[in-house]
Amino acid sequence: MSTLPTSIKTEEENAKIVGLLKEKGLSVTLPRKLILALLIKEHGPFSAEDIFKKLPKNACDQATIYRCLNQFIETQLVTSAYLEKDMAHFEFNDPHHHHHHIICKICKKIDSFHDCILDKIESTLVKKGYKDIQHRLEFFGVCGSCQKS
Amino acid sequence: MSTLPTSIKTEEENAKIVGLLKEKGLSVTLPRKLILALLIKEHGPFSAEDIFKKLPKNACDQATIYRCLNQFIETQLVTSAYLEKDMAHFEFNDPHHHHHHIICKICKKIDSFHDCILDKIESTLVKKGYKDIQHRLEFFGVCGSCQKS
DNA sequence: TTATTTTTGCAAACTACTTGCAAAAGCTCC
DNA sequence: GGAGCTTTTGCAAGTAGTTTGCAAAAATAA
Ligand SMILES: [Mn+2]
Ligand SMILES: [Mn+2]
Ligand SMILES: [Zn+2]
Ligand SMILES: [Zn+2]
Numbered sequence: 001m002s003t004l005p006t007s008i009k010t011e012e013e014n015a016k017i018v019g020l021l022k023e024k025g026l027s028v029t030l031p032r033k034l035i036l037a038l039l040i041k042e043h044g045p046f047s048a049e050d051i052f053k054k055l056p057k058n059a060c061d062q063a064t065i066y067r068c069l070n071q072f073i074e075t076q077l078v079t080s081a082y083l084e085k086d087m088a089h090f091e092f093n094d095p096h097h098h099h100h101h102i103i104c105k106i107c108k109k110i111d112s113f114h115d116c117i118l119d120k121i122e123s124t125l126v127k128k129g130y131k132d133i134q135h136r137l138e139f140f141g142v143c144g145s146c147q148k149s
Numbered sequence: 150m151s152t153l154p155t156s157i158k159t160e161e162e163n164a165k166i167v168g169l170l171k172e173k174g175l176s177v178t179l180p181r182k183l184i185l186a187l188l189i190k191e192h193g194p195f196s197a198e199d200i201f202k203k204l205p206k207n208a209c210d211q212a213t214i215y216r217c218l219n220q221f222i223e224t225q226l227v228t229s230a231y232l233e234k235d236m237a238h239f240e241f242n243d244p245h246h247h248h249h250h251i252i253c254k255i256c257k258k259i260d261s262f263h264d265c266i267l268d269k270i271e272s273t274l275v276k277k278g279y280k281d282i283q284h285r286l287e288f289f290g291v292c293g294s295c296q297k298s
Numbered sequence: 299t300t301a302t303t304t305t306t307g308c309a310a311a312c313t314a315c316t317t318g319c320a321a322a323a324g325c326t327c328c
Numbered sequence: 329g330g331a332g333c334t335t336t337t338g339c340a341a342g343t344a345g346t347t348t349g350c351a352a353a354a355a356t357a358a
Contacts, residue, residue: 061307082231102288106295116267129293137286138230139251144278146255210338
């Protein structure tokens with residue numbers, strides 16, 4: 001029986017997390033395991049501060065959380081969004097559960113849905129009772145000239 | 150012949166800008182006119198710093214630019230997006246030219262297109278030569294319970 | 299284990315953005 | 329146009345999310 005960090009309960013869970021990290025070429029460290037385990041277990045999106053508060057006390061430094069999240073973004077283990085002004089939110093990037101969010105402009109409650117066609121989504125949201133709906137959609141990719149260099 | 154700020158060239162342009170501000174219940178001040186005129190003339194998206202640099206020297210303070218942009222967002226005269234990490238970008242919200250952006254992950258060049266269906270957009274982008282495409286889509290609205298209060 | 303590389307914690311720095319306050323500009327009504 | 333009231337601006341200081349330099353600690357490789 002190997003030693004596991006408190007918040008990772010089973011060997012399978014541990015194996016999954018270690019597998020994901022290694023797959024992406026990241027070394028297996030305790031902070032990385034804890035953060036990834038948290039994001040897999042609890043569905044976000046979470047701010048860096050949310051994550052810090054949810055981790056066991058003194059589990060790791062805030063700077064480490066930011067460093068890990070940036071590595072997870074680069075390796076596409078997590079996705080980020082700017083749902084509120086000036087603060088990024090993160091969640092585990094489960095390719096089988098691609099979805100999007102709607103945040104209330106007033107109370108900031110975050111809801112999610114799995115549709116991915118704009119018209120369909122907007123009518124889904126109207127049915128859910130939302131008013132004054134706007135969306136923000138951005139694409140990111142590598143352009144032709146950057147692929148050459 | 151009334152006095153116009155240097156960067157607003159014609160009476161029509163001036164009238165349009167004044168009209169837009171009044172329509173939204175905003176008083177007509179020089180900084181607001183200059184910023185809005187710039188965003189209408191040059192197609193963004195621009196960061197607050199971009200705007201500051203593009204305005205005539207000492208035209209207005211950075212704080213004023215942020216204040217104006219926030220008012221323009223609230224009144225939906227402009228839209229904002231987080232195309233790069235930690236920095237908002239703004240552009241004039243022309244309802245007849247609704248469009249979205251793609252930014253190269255490497256060189257940060259921003260391209261735009263007018264399609265608004267995800268599958269169609271992605272294939273348009275592939276034809277344009279982009280690789281490794283991701284998107285980020287968020288909706289914002291007022292939820293049912295907030296409409297009551 | 300030992301040597302090498304990577305990551306972490308800590309504290310300080312950075313930067314986009316906001317805010318308090320007094321002066322200036324805009325608006326309203328005469 | 330001018331008086332009086334309201335709103336906005338410039339300035340400087342402050343805030344908050346995020347990053348970074350460095351030495352110690354942990355992970356990986358041999
Ligand atoms: Mn989600
Ligand atoms: Mn645009
Ligand atoms: Zn709400
Ligand atoms: Zn590029």
